[in-house]
Structure formats: structure tokens, C-alpha cells
Amino acid sequence: MKRRDFIKTSIATAAVAAAAPGVLLKRAHAADPLKVGILIPLSGPAGLFGPSSQNCAQLAVDEVNAGGGILGRMIEPVYVDVGVPPAEASQAALKLWKGGGAEAFIGMHDSAVRGALTNLFKGQVPYVYTPVYEGGECSPGTYVLGETPAQQLAPVIPWIASEKGASKWYLIGNDYNWPRDTNAAAKGYIAESGGEVVGEEYLPFTADNFDSNLAKIKDSGANAVMITLVGGASVGFNRAFASFGLADSVTRLGTLIEENTLAGIGAENSKNLHSSAGYFGSIDTPAAKAFAEKYFAKFGADAAALNALGQSCYDGVLLLDAIAEKAGSLDAAAMDAAADGTSYEGPRGKATMNARHVSKDIYLAEADGAAFKVVQTFSDVAPGNNCG
Amino acid sequence: MELIATYGLNFLYAAATLGLIVLGLAVVFGLLGVMNMAHGEFVALGAYSALIVQQQGLPFIAAIPLALLLCAIVGWLVEWSIIRHLYKRPFDTLLATWGLAILMRKGIEVAFGREYKSIDQTISGTVNLLGVDYPAYRLLLMALILVLFILLFAWYQRSNTGSRIKAMVQNPELAAAVGIDTARLSRSTFIFGVSTAGLAGVLLSPLVRVEPYMGLDYLLSSFFILVVGGLGTLEGLLIGSAVIGGTDTIISAMFDKTAGYMSVLVVSILFLWLRPDGIHARR
Numbered sequence: 001m002k003r004r005d006f007i008k009t010s011i012a013t014a015a016v017a018a019a020a021p022g023v024l025l026k027r028a029h030a031a032d033p034l035k036v037g038i039l040i041p042l043s044g045p046a047g048l049f050g051p052s053s054q055n056c057a058q059l060a061v062d063e064v065n066a067g068g069g070i071l072g073r074m075i076e077p078v079y080v081d082v083g084v085p086p087a088e089a090s091q092a093a094l095k096l097w098k099g100g101g102a103e104a105f106i107g108m109h110d111s112a113v114r115g116a117l118t119n120l121f122k123g124q125v126p127y128v129y130t131p132v133y134e135g136g137e138c139s140p141g142t143y144v145l146g147e148t149p150a151q152q153l154a155p156v157i158p159w160i161a162s163e164k165g166a167s168k169w170y171l172i173g174n175d176y177n178w179p180r181d182t183n184a185a186a187k188g189y190i191a192e193s194g195g196e197v198v199g200e201e202y203l204p205f206t207a208d209n210f211d212s213n214l215a216k217i218k219d220s221g222a223n224a225v226m227i228t229l230v231g232g233a234s235v236g237f238n239r240a241f242a243s244f245g246l247a248d249s250v251t252r253l254g255t256l257i258e259e260n261t262l263a264g265i266g267a268e269n270s271k272n273l274h275s276s277a278g279y280f281g282s283i284d285t286p287a288a289k290a291f292a293e294k295y296f297a298k299f300g301a302d303a304a305a306l307n308a309l310g311q312s313c314y315d316g317v318l319l320l321d322a323i324a325e326k327a328g329s330l331d332a333a334a335m336d337a338a339a340d341g342t343s344y345e346g347p348r349g350k351a352t353m354n355a356r357h358v359s360k361d362i363y364l365a366e367a368d369g370a371a372f373k374v375v376q377t378f379s380d381v382a383p384g385n386n387c388g
Numbered sequence: 389m390e391l392i393a394t395y396g397l398n399f400l401y402a403a404a405t406l407g408l409i410v411l412g413l414a415v416v417f418g419l420l421g422v423m424n425m426a427h428g429e430f431v432a433l434g435a436y437s438a439l440i441v442q443q444q445g446l447p448f449i450a451a452i453p454l455a456l457l458l459c460a461i462v463g464w465l466v467e468w469s470i471i472r473h474l475y476k477r478p479f480d481t482l483l484a485t486w487g488l489a490i491l492m493r494k495g496i497e498v499a500f501g502r503e504y505k506s507i508d509q510t511i512s513g514t515v516n517l518l519g520v521d522y523p524a525y526r527l528l529l530m531a532l533i534l535v536l537f538i539l540l541f542a543w544y545q546r547s548n549t550g551s552r553i554k555a556m557v558q559n560p561e562l563a564a565a566v567g568i569d570t571a572r573l574s575r576s577t578f579i580f581g582v583s584t585a586g587l588a589g590v591l592l593s594p595l596v597r598v599e600p601y602m603g604l605d606y607l608l609s610s611f612f613i614l615v616v617g618g619l620g621t622l623e624g625l626l627i628g629s630a631v632i633g634g635t636d637t638i639i640s641a642m643f644d645k646t647a648g649y650m651s652v653l654v655v656s657i658l659f660l661w662l663r664p665d666g667i668h669a670r671r
Contacts, residue, residue, distance in 0.1 A: 047502065048502045048503065051502075175646065201644055201645065202644070202645075202646070203644075203645040203646070204645060204646050204649050206608075206649055207645050207649065208596070208597075208605045209402060209636065211398040211401070211402070211637070212395070212398065212637060212640035212641045212645065212648065213640075213645065215391060215394045215395060215398065215641065216641075218394070219390075219391050232504070232597045232599065232601075232602075235504050235597040236596060236597045239506075239595065239596070239597070240595070243509065243512070243514075243523040243525070243526070243595065244514065244521065244522075244523060245513070245514040245521050245523075260503055260504055261504065263503060263504055263505070263506060264503070264504025264505065264506055264597055264598070264599070265504075265506065266506025266507075266508065267506070267508075268508055268509065268512060269506075305503070370506070
């Protein structure tokens with residue numbers, strides 16, 4: 001090769017090489033997988049919901065990917081354990097966001113972790129929060145899917161009052177913000193339905209003996225008990241409640257009694273027990289039945305039981321997809337601008353986003369042995385005023 | 389009046405069940421000096437024995453021999469592999485049995501899953517006593533525990549084995565010198581202790597939540613009772629159960645559950661501070 005040719009070729013090669021990264025990057029970007037951090041409790045007290053959450057999220061990811069992904073990009077889910085203290089959960093999310101290149105987050109965890117995450121994200125990355133919660137989240141970039149107290153109670157308390165004759169309510173919950181905020185909302189609806197609150201009590205998480213509470217409930221003459229105890233406390237309370245023979249005469253309503261809790265309460269202790277939620281494994285609509293069939297076909301007949309918390313991760317993926325497609329972008333600001341009015345259809349029915357929350361169907365179920373039977377569906381229930 | 393009768397029965401129930409739960413720990417910690425942090429997991433093993441029996445469609449009562457057998461086997465293995473090397477090293481037993489507790493919890497989780505399980509009450513319904521509708525199973529349970537403690541007390545006071553245990557506890561070297569096989573006696577005592585925890589698990593299982601982490605509930609209150617009641621005697625155990633159960637019941641009734649739990653902590657701290665040997669300790 002002559003010297004001049006060599007220089008020419010070299011320059012040409014260099015030019016191509018210099019131009020190429022841009023071209024290659026751009027093409028690669030379109031086909032680049034979209035990393036989505038899926039934040040679920042895989043350990044800790046809420047670890048019980050880890051398997052159903054992960055299954056449901058994976059099912060949604062597979063379906064969205066089969067339909068072409070989000071904006072043409074395949075979702076690559078990264079599951080992160082957030083059944084840990086908020087500071088650790090926030091660290092894990094930061095690592096995935098800045099280090100791992102995650103472009104969106106879907107979270108099914110407690111409010112303490114949510115507070116840490118909204119503080120971390122500061123509206124710079126889209127974040128869908130899926131579980132039942134106390135209401136009032138309005139941070140930019142945050143999209144709330146879960147049932148608020150207004151949704152779970154506004155239609156349900158009047159129904160329980162008229163159908164079950166509930167007029168004297170006793171409110172009992174664990175001592176933290178979700179039960180207290182839920183009961184604050186409940187008091188308004190109880191008063192509107194013509195009822196009165198005859199007792200209110202909050203228990204520490206360590207409580208495992210409910211005898212004194214049951215004696216007070218009996219003494220108060222309550223004919224309805226509103227339960228915001230969670231997990232094991234709810235199981236222990238409801239078992240003792242029934243063993244004292246209170247189940248026959250007193251109606252129970254819970255806003256976080258899902259399938260696992262009911263299994264622990266047991267068939268013989270579940271008489272007159274009601275639960276209000278956006279999802280039950282036994283909802284009798286074509287969409288919900290098809291979803292349950294797909295779930296058990298994919299993960300086996302003995303997969304973790306379907307429940308409102310786990311299933312919310314499925315809807316979380318659908319909502320992220322819907323907002324991003326409407327905005328035509330995964331940019332947090334563009335999504336925030338487009339979010340209002342976004343709607344999608346899932347196993348829970350149709351949901352429409354407004355002011356970072358969704359209006360959706362609410363189901364009231366009554367325990368029938370160790371299973372739930374939906375007794376009433378309330379359509380398109382508004383989430384109440386959450387942003388100021 | 390009805391309310392006072394209810395609280396009275398609740399107090400008796402709390403004291404009786406706490407006494408049953410703490411019995412095994414009192415034996416293992418009070419006599420052998422082993423701080424068994426896996427005590428609650430043996431209670432859980434009992435509860436899961438009831439679950440196995442229920443799943444097999446056998447009568448509830450069959451869970452008792454199963455739980456005793458299961459706990460005895462696990463207890464024997466644990467004593468042989470871990471505990472016997474650690475007698476007279478209480479802090480090391482605490483660490484070793486805490487590790488064992490984690491292992492047992494995870495073992496139960498692998499075998500039965502994280503989910504809550506429900507054990508049916510064989511005797512359901514309520515009985516009217518002193519004008520109060522009280523759960524029939526609870527009344528039966530209280531009677532059973534009373535009989536168990538009377539038998540145990542009589543046996544420990546009169547039997548040769550009871551005397552040998554007392555001799556071993558007071559002076560192990562001298563006991564060995566007069567021909568008592570202290571290694572074997574310690575092993576039997578440990579196995580007896582964890583087996584009563586299993587029995588407590590069976591008997592309580594229809595009333596409580598059953599899940600792999602249930603044992604943690606029983607550990608803390610058991611230690612509180614021993615702190616208050618003192619180590620090494622049945623009387624101390626019963627007094628401790630009555631004080632802890634009574635404080636919780638009365639204060640929870642007068643104020644709320646948070647106050648009840650706090651007063652249990654305060655009582656325990658005061659005892660540790662002012663009367664570290666408890667109300668009725670050995671010697």
C-alpha cells in the first residue's frame with residue numbers, strides 16, 4: 001500500500017468510525033430494552049406478598065412485551081427487595097436508577113418507603129405506586145393506583161348500614177398512619193349513614209392477645225366493627241372475635257383483609273366478615289376470570305394465591321404502559337403532562353387517572369368459608385380529594 | 389359486673405397459657421442455664437404438628453403425640469450437636485440457639501410456606517359461666533393446664549428424677565461424684581423442656597395465628613415471666629405468669645393495649661433493676 005493511499009484509507013476509516021457510534025447508538029436505543037425497577041417486598045413482614053407480586057408483575061411484562069413493549073421497547077424487569085427499612089430501599093432504588101439505568105419504577109410497599117422514594121426521585125423518573133394506602137400522595141412523577149380510604153369506604157359504609165343494619169361502629173386498627181387516616185375518613189361516612197362510632201382503638205404491632213379489646217367491643221354494644229389491623233394481628237383478632245361468639249351478631253368490615261389473611265382467619269371464624277378492595281381473586285367478570293386462568297396456567301395450580309396487593313403489580317405495569325403511550329415518551333415531565341385522563345382496562349375493570357389517582361371499580365366481598373364472594377360492585381368510584 | 393367477670397376469666401386464661409408456654413423455657417433456662425432463643429420455634433413445631441394432623445384428616449388429639457415425638461427428636465439432635473458443648477456458657481447458648489431459631493423458622497417456611505394456616509377448633513362455641521359467654525375450648529384448656537401443673541408439681545417434689553435434677557442443678561460435680569449421670573440427665577431435661585413447648589403449640593394452635601414466624605411472639609413474654617418470677621421453681625413460674633398476664637390484662641382493660649404492653653416492659657425493667665433474682669427464685 002502506498003503511503004498516500006494509506007493516509008486516505010485511514011482518514012476514511014476514522015471518519016466512519018467517528019460517525020458510527022452515533023448511528024449505532026441511535027439504532028440500538030430504539031431496540032434497547034427498557035429497564036423497569038419493580039420494587040416489592042421479598043423479605044420482612046410483608047414478604048408474604050413477594051411471590052404473588054412478582055408473578056403478577058412478570059405476567060404483565062410478558063403480555064406488554066408480546067404486544068410490542070412500551071413505545072416499541074421491550075420491558076426488562078428488575079425485581080428489588082424493598083421489605084427493608086426505607087433508607088435501604090432508597091439506596092437500592094438509587095443504585096438501580098443511576099447505576100443500573102432503570103427508566104421507570106413500579107412499587108408495591110409501605111408508605112414509609114414511598115416517602116423515601118418520592119424524596120429520592122423528585123419527579124425525575126416515572127414512579128407508579130400500586131397498593132392500598134391512606135391517600136394524599138401528590139409528588140410529581142408519582143402515579144398512584146391503590147385504593148384510597150374514600151374509595152374503599154364512601155360507597156361501602158352506606159351499603160353495610162342499609163343491608164346489614166350497622167349503626168354502632170367500633171374502629172380497631174394497628175397504630176400507624178394508614179389505620180388512623182382510614183378511620184378518620186370512616187367517621188365521616190358513618191355519620192352520613194346515620195350511624196355512630198362507639199369506640200376506637202389502636203394496637204401496637206406486638207399485640208397478640210385481643211381479649212381486652214373484645215371485652216370492650218362487647219360492652220360497647222357495637223353491631224359493626226371496622227378492622228384496620230394488618231396481617232398477623234388481623235388473623236389473631238378475627239379468630240378470637242369469632243371464638244367469643246361475636247361473629248353472629250356483629251358485622252365485620254376490613255379494608256385490608258385479603259386472601260392470605262382470610263386463610264389464616266379460617267373458615268369457621270369468618271362468618272359476617274366483609275372486605276372492601278379493588279380486587280379479589282374470585283371477581284366474576286370475564287376480564288378477571290381470564291386473568292386468573294392465565295396466572296395459574298403460567299405459574300401452576302399451587303402458585304401463591306391471588307390477592308389485591310400482589311395483583312396491583314400487574315395493573316402497575318399496565319398503567320405505566322398506558323401513560324407512556326399517551327405521552328409518546330418515557331420522559332417524566334412529558335408523562336406528567338399527559339397523565340390526566342389516561343385510562344386502561346385490566347382485571348379490575350376500567351381505571352381512569354386524574355390528579356395522580358385513578359377512579360375505578362370497588363368490590364365488596366363477604367367471606368364464604370375461607371373464600372371471598374363478591375356481593376356488590378361499585379362502578380367507577382372516585383379516589384377523593386388527594387392533592388390539597 | 390359482666391365486664392369484671394370477663395376480665396377475670398381473661399386474666400386466668402392469660403396466666404394459664406403463659407404458664408404453659410413458659411414452662412419449657414423455665415426448665416431449660418432455669419435448671420440448665422441454657423437461654424433457649426429457639427423456644428418459640430418449638431411452640432411453632434407443635435402448632436404445625438396440629439396442621440399436619442388436620443391435613444391428614446386425623447383427630448386433633450393425635451397432634452399431641454406427634455408434637456412430643458417431633459420436638460423430642462429435634463431436641464435430642466440439638467442437645468447432642470450443640471447444647472451439650474455449651475453448658476455453663478449461657479451467652480454462647482443464646483447465640484447458638486438464636487441461629488437455631490432462624491434455621492427452624494426457615495425450615496418451617498420451606499416445608500409449609502409463608503402463608504397463614506388455620507387450625508380448626510375441635511370444640512367450638514361458648515359456655516355461659518358467671519354470666520359471661522366464654523369460649524368452651526379456652527375453659528377446657530385452662531382446666532387441662534391446671535391438671536398438668538398439679539401433676540408436674542407432685543412429680544417434681546416426690547420422684548427420684550426430681551431429686552436428681554435438684555442435686556444436679558445445685559452442685560453438678562457432687563451429683564456426678566455420687567453416681568448421677570449428669571450428661572444424660574441434662575439431655576433428658578432439655579428434651580422435656582422443648583417437648584412441653586411443643587405441647588403448648590398444639591394446645592394453643594386453634595386459638596392463634598399459625599405461620600413460620602409465630603414463635604417470636606412467645607419468646608419475649610417468656611423471658612419477661614422468668615425475670616419477674618425467678619428461675620428454677622414452679623412457684624416462681626406461676627407467679628411470673630400471673631404478674632405479667634395480670635399487668636397486661638388489667639392495664640389494657642383500664643387504658644388501652646399500648647399502655648398494657650408498656651406496663652409489662654416497665655415491670656420487667658424494674659425487676660431486672662431492683663430484684664434481679666425475681667420474686668421466687670431457687671435458694
